[in-house]
Amino acid sequence: MCRALLYLGQPVLLDNLLFQPDSALVRQSYMPKMLHMLNLAGFGMRAWDPATPDAERPFSYYSQSLPVFDRNLKGLAEKIRPGCVLAHVRGVAYSTRVEISLQNVHPFHFAGVPLVLAHNGDLARFAEMKPRLMPHVRPEFAAQIHGTTDSEWVYALLVSQLDDAHRRPSAVELTAAIERTLSILRQARAEIGISTSSSLNLFIADGSQLAAVRYCFDFGCYATEDPDRVHEANLSYLSLWYTTGRDYGLHEDEWKMTGGVENADSILIASEPLTRDTAAWVEVPEYGMMHAELKGGCPVVTLKYLD
Numbered sequence: 151m152c153r154a155l156l157y158l159g160q161p162v163l164l165d166n167l168l169f170q171p172d173s174a175l176v177r178q179s180y181m182p183k184m185l186h187m188l189n190l191a192g193f194g195m196r197a198w199d200p201a202t203p204d205a206e207r208p209f210s211y212y213s214q215s216l217p218v219f220d221r222n223l224k225g226l227a228e229k230i231r232p233g234c235v236l237a238h239v240r241g242v243a244y245s246t247r248v249e250i251s252l253q254n255v256h257p258f259h260f261a262g263v264p265l266v267l268a269h270n271g272d273l274a275r276f277a278e279m280k281p282r283l284m285p286h287v288r289p290e291f292a293a294q295i296h297g298t299t300d301s302e303w304v305y306a307l308l309v310s311q312l313d314d315a316h317r318r319p320s321a322v323e324l325t326a327a328i329e330r331t332l333s334i335l336r337q338a339r340a341e342i343g344i345s346t347s348s349s350l351n352l353f354i355a356d357g358s359q360l361a362a363v364r365y366c367f368d369f370g371c372y373a374t375e376d377p378d379r380v381h382e383a384n385l386s387y388l389s390l391w392y393t394t395g396r397d398y399g400l401h402e403d404e405w406k407m408t409g410g411v412e413n414a415d416s417i418l419i420a421s422e423p424l425t426r427d428t429a430a431w432v433e434v435p436e437y438g439m440m441h442a443e444l445k446g447g448c449p450v451v452t453l454k455y456l457d
Contacts, residue, residue: 152270153178154238154353156360158442159416161231162398168227171405172426176217179239184389184422192240192255193217196266197232198357212255236355238268253297258305260294264318264356265309269301270388270421271349276300282338307331318356321441347371349388359443362419364390364434390434392419394449417442417449
């Protein structure tokens with residue numbers, strides 16, 4: 151399975167998210183502590199830096215190489231201090247049919263659309279679902295699907311549910327679009343008769359707000375004819391955690407935020423905690439969707455349970 155993180159708040163050195171902490175995102179690609187599957191199929195990132203010209207246009211970085219050996223990424227991470235980040239390491243189960251290419255590296259971002267999306271999970275029998283999803287995807291976005299992943303289709307489906315995908319949606323509009331996307335996917339699965347466990351953890355950002363979804367269709371349902379081939383993701387609900395605070399960095403030999411929730415100016419969401427000390431991290435509940443934005447310099451977090 152993949153790994154991803156979201157950050158929104160005071161500018162933070164990218165190195166402190168990707169490389170330095172005990173379970174930094176790049177470390178998770180080869181040494182995960184939750185769901186022990188290597189993530190060796192590429193790295194992608196969108197990062198918004200308020201101090202740069204055209205601050206609404208994010209930095210973009212994609213590579214199909216292993217991020218732990220990526221000197222360019224490390225050099226970039228040591229210099230950039232973004233206020234919003236969506237980063238993702240791609241993991242795929244071994245198969246001769248899997249495409250390892252830049253077109254399949256997350257996050258996905260269509261031209262002129264503020265929203266960016268990454269996915270952790272796998273939709274069973276997705277090839278059979280595509281014809282039923284196409285009527286719900288606007289032609290302008292269908293034309294921009296260049297990869298072979300279910301994740302890019304989920305992104306196209308999501309932005310197609312917005313009245314105007316070329317402007318930043320409100321929290322209410324984004325939440326409604328996510329719920330409609332899940333409903334369309336659920337209906338397609340029902341029409342085909344798919345009941346196999348399929349994870350859909352989503353990470354969404356536009357530079358000013360974040361949304362994260364911890365979801366799974368038909369969790370726990372899987373074929374049992376060959377127990378050795380049961381995927382670990384079918385036995386463990388994919389994890390998702392968040393923490394809030396301020397001044398994220400190394401404090402008294404521990405990577406953490408300080409100040410507590412009442413003094414928070416930043417929020418960090420990740421597939422698993424980035425730090426050895428997990429006391430300040432909160433697990434997003436199963437079938438939960440959280441939304442975060444800054445108001446008055448403080449992160450406002452809302453949580454909603456999904457059908």
